[in-house]
Amino acid sequence: MASQIGGTEMKLKTGLAEMLKGGVIMDVVNREQAVIAEKSGAVAVMALERVPSDIRKEGGVARMSPPEIVEEIMNAVSIPVMAKCRIGHFAEAMVLEALGVDYIDESEVLTPADEQYHIDKMDFKTPFVCGARNLGEALRRIGEGAAMIRTKGEAGSGNIVEAVRHLRTLRSQIRRLTTLGSEELMNEAKELGAPLALIQWVAREGKLPVPNFAAGGIATPADAVLAMYLGAESVFVGSGIFKSSNPEKLASAIVQATTNYQNPKIVAECSKGLGSPMRGLDIHQLKAEERLSERGW
Amino acid sequence: MKVGILALQGSVQPHEEKLKTLGVSSLQVRYPEQLTEISGIILPGGESTSMIQLLKLNQVWNPLKEFVKTNPTWGICAGSILLASRVTNPMQECLEALEIEIERNSYGRQNESFIDKLTPNEVWKSFCSKTDPIEGVFIRAPKFKKIQSDIQVLFEHRGEAVMIQKNQCLASTFHPELTDSTLIHQYFLNLCGQHH
Numbered sequence A: 001m002a003s004q005i006g007g008t009e010m011k012l013k014t015g016l017a018e019m020l021k022g023g024v025i026m027d028v029v030n031r032e033q034a035v036i037a038e039k040s041g042a043v044a045v046m047a048l049e050r051v052p053s054d055i056r057k058e059g060g061v062a063r064m065s066p067p068e069i070v071e072e073i074m075n076a077v078s079i080p081v082m083a084k085c086r087i088g089h090f091a092e093a094m095v096l097e098a099l100g101v102d103y104i105d106e107s108e109v110l111t112p113a114d115e116q117y118h119i120d121k122m123d124f125k126t127p128f129v130c131g132a133r134n135l136g137e138a139l140r141r142i143g144e145g146a147a148m149i150r151t152k153g154e155a156g157s158g159n160i161v162e163a164v165r166h167l168r169t170l171r172s173q174i175r176r177l178t179t180l181g182s183e184e185l186m187n188e189a190k191e192l193g194a195p196l197a198l199i200q201w202v203a204r205e206g207k208l209p210v211p212n213f214a215a216g217g218i219a220t221p222a223d224a225v226l227a228m229y230l231g232a233e234s235v236f237v238g239s240g241i242f243k244s245s246n247p248e249k250l251a252s253a254i255v256q257a258t259t260n261y262q263n264p265k266i267v268a269e270c271s272k273g274l275g276s277p278m279r280g281l282d283i284h285q286l287k288a289e290e291r292l293s294e295r296g297w
Numbered sequence B: 001m002k003v004g005i006l007a008l009q010g011s012v013q014p015h016e017e018k019l020k021t022l023g024v025s026s027l028q029v030r031y032p033e034q035l036t037e038i039s040g041i042i043l044p045g046g047e048s049t050s051m052i053q054l055l056k057l058n059q060v061w062n063p064l065k066e067f068v069k070t071n072p073t074w075g076i077c078a079g080s081i082l083l084a085s086r087v088t089n090p091m092q093e094c095l096e097a098l099e100i101e102i103e104r105n106s107y108g109r110q111n112e113s114f115i116d117k118l119t120p121n122e123v124w125k126s127f128c129s130k131t132d133p134i135e136g137v138f139i140r141a142p143k144f145k146k147i148q149s150d151i152q153v154l155f156e157h158r159g160e161a162v163m164i165q166k167n168q169c170l171a172s173t174f175h176p177e178l179t180d181s182t183l184i185h186q187y188f189l190n191l192c193g194q195h196h
Helices: A008-019 A031-039 A052-058 A067-076 A090-099 A135-143 A161-178 A182-192 A196-205 A221-229 A247-259 A264-270 B013-021 B032-037 B048-057 B061-070 B078-083 B122-127 B183-195
Strands: A024-028 A044-047 A081-086 A103-107 A128-132 A148-151 A212-214 A235-237 B002-006 B025-029 B040-043 B073-076 B086-088 B100-103 B114-120 B134-138 B143-147 B152-157 B160-166 B169-172
Touching: A008 A148, A008 B114, A008 B134, A024 A031, A024 A247, A031 A044, A031 A067, A031 A247, A044 A067, A067 A081, A067 A090, A081 A090, A090 A103, A128 A135, A135 A148, A135 A161, A135 A182, A135 A196, A148 A161, A161 A182, A161 A196, A161 A212, A161 A221, A182 A196, A212 A235, A221 A235, A221 A247, A221 A264, A235 A247, A247 A264, A247 B048, B002 B013, B002 B032, B013 B025, B013 B183, B025 B032, B032 B061, B040 B061, B040 B078, B040 B183, B048 B061, B048 B078, B073 B078, B078 B100, B078 B169, B114 B152, B122 B152, B134 B152, B143 B160, B169 B183
Parallel strands: A024 A044, A024 A235, A044 A081, A081 A103, A103 A128, A128 A148, A148 A212, B002 B025, B002 B040, B040 B073, B073 B169, B086 B100
Antiparallel strands: B100 B143, B114 B134, B152 B160, B160 B169
16 A cells, blocks of 8 residues: 555545545636536546646746636635646745645646756645656656656647557556566666665555556547556546537546446447547647657656 | 445545455445445545536436445445535535534645544444554545434544444544554444344
């Protein structure tokens, strides 16, 4: 169990993540969207200034959501409220903690504030979720105190391909660790750039020491199902919902599909009549600097 | 004996591990017909609003409401909210298995989540010979507000009930599945065994 790593504080932090498993966390930019998300069965909402696809379109520096918007969202719903801060921007994180948000996402979707260091997340009482593309990155974030990992995918793309790549990479790297001898683990720690104690833990347990959710490009119920089959324990849906033609219906369908991911009949049924999903982007058309998943290390 | 765990969403896996440790098989319950296969059910922690939505979408709401009236049931945190007869902060639907009023997020948000020792009271001592304090993990926990006099209080925290029982129905606002102890799970399995 996750509580074997870290003390009381970590148990409370991963404990909340445990409660969100099997659920859908939805990006929202205002009160109205938050209420729709809660009514559709979201287990939490993520407050942000602009959804990733708008950040892509409009450019400029993407920052933490204005405090009054975060508070408006916190007052509008009874489910946990998460909010994003920029990578390395511990002052934004301190503001979010002071506001009382339930989880802080140190997110590559916003413009990084520090190109060298991530936040020392151990210093905070509020738990953190961080993005990762592979096992080394996930364990570095956990080493800094993250209590939840989400595979990055490519946010705002409406394209699941990067999320699939990151989930598969994470899963096969974890599987590989379980086959190694104890004498091989130090070298693995060096190769992956991750703390030895965490490498040893993963080699023994065959999973991450904190819950692992998926994000970035989930646009349909079947996308959520694919992520669950590839080892995600919950899904984050960003631009996908409120950029579709019928957000309420799509939100509810993704919630239902995630819970019933092993039941294709239900997934088929709830995928009907959803209107048009967000248009989506071809990942290969994105320039290197347009790839949000490349942010952070 | 097979024990069901409502598996629409939430803290399901830690309960599975506890039951496995105790040598009992479990079943993830998502559909109404599965209720006929189990001797009792755990309604785990998670988000009650999400569970209500999914209980209805999967058409489990009414069958579960009938099931919990007479079969061993243990609701934890969100699960205890489902079992109440009145919910506040905000008001929402419930299964009305226990004559209690419950207030959601009653201690506050995640920054107010806490772990504290819980001392068993006299009622628990009459059920169980082990009377050491247990670890109570409270995560955005609710509080029992109005409790009918025929409901027994097994554990209290600072003078407030945090685990209660009426007949075959248990509710706790804290999370024994996130601790190293199996005591409360054993207690629930005894209820399932007696009932069976």
